[in-house]
Amino acid sequence: MLQPPPSLNLPPFDSRMMAEGAVQMIFDVFRKKYVALTPEEWVRQHFAHYLVNHLHYPKAWLKIECALAVNGQKKRADIVAFGKDTQPFLVVECKSYEVKLSERTFQQSALYNHTLQAPYLAITNGLRHYCCRIDQQQQRFEFQSRLPTYG
Template identity: 40%
Template sequence: MIKIEYPPYNFKIKAEKGKELIFDGARKRWVSLTPEEWVRQNFIQYLLQEIQYPASLIAIEKEIQLGELRKRCDIILYKKAIPWMIIECKEMNVPLTEKTVGQILHYHQAMPVPYLCLTNGNHVFIFEKTENSFREIKTFPV
């Protein structure tokens, strides 16, 4: 598990029709401020400010095909225009269990990448693809 410190950021938040919205700078639009979205927005700022990952190589809620189902990956990082890492965000009170790991492994079947990341804001697990399995790593790959 990796413990990360989220950088301070002045999020744009507004209320509209009884709902809280947050401005997603990556998607350039207002989105519903759910507990999961709060984790996603903070993690994006971590990627941009701390890791210095280029915004142009980050996709938010990218749709993928899982058999007959269409699902959305929370965050996909690209390297040289090729998917490099899938990041699954859960709200802060959702424990990261085998079930949540299973979800991101399903995404990996549809979009094989070298790295998988799972976070609930408090905890971050990163897994690196080996020959025929995954191993947990203790630092964010650069």
């Protein structure tokens, strides 16, 4: 029997869920497959749908669990939104709704962005969200009161 995940501080979206044995699964429309419904995945799915449905990011220009190399190690950024110039525009680090966001969470996102060079970073646990704009030339960032809309 499927247990409904908790409500988040993000708009709801139409989701397809199923059970595969004892594992709850959710259909990821971005990766076009069912994935295990972990607390972090619930946040990732909500946030990706929020970007598309409310901030007008093109679905085709979002990459979920985007593979990248950081200091010679294989890593995955939770969500990378690409701009019209096909360059990374926004990097999002998602954590479980049970995890408190911290400076360490932000540093993880910033480390991934060292490779990607996106002008915006966001972190979320589905309950709280933070976004900053990166000034690469000045090597500084400024927190934003909201996420950038697409375009």
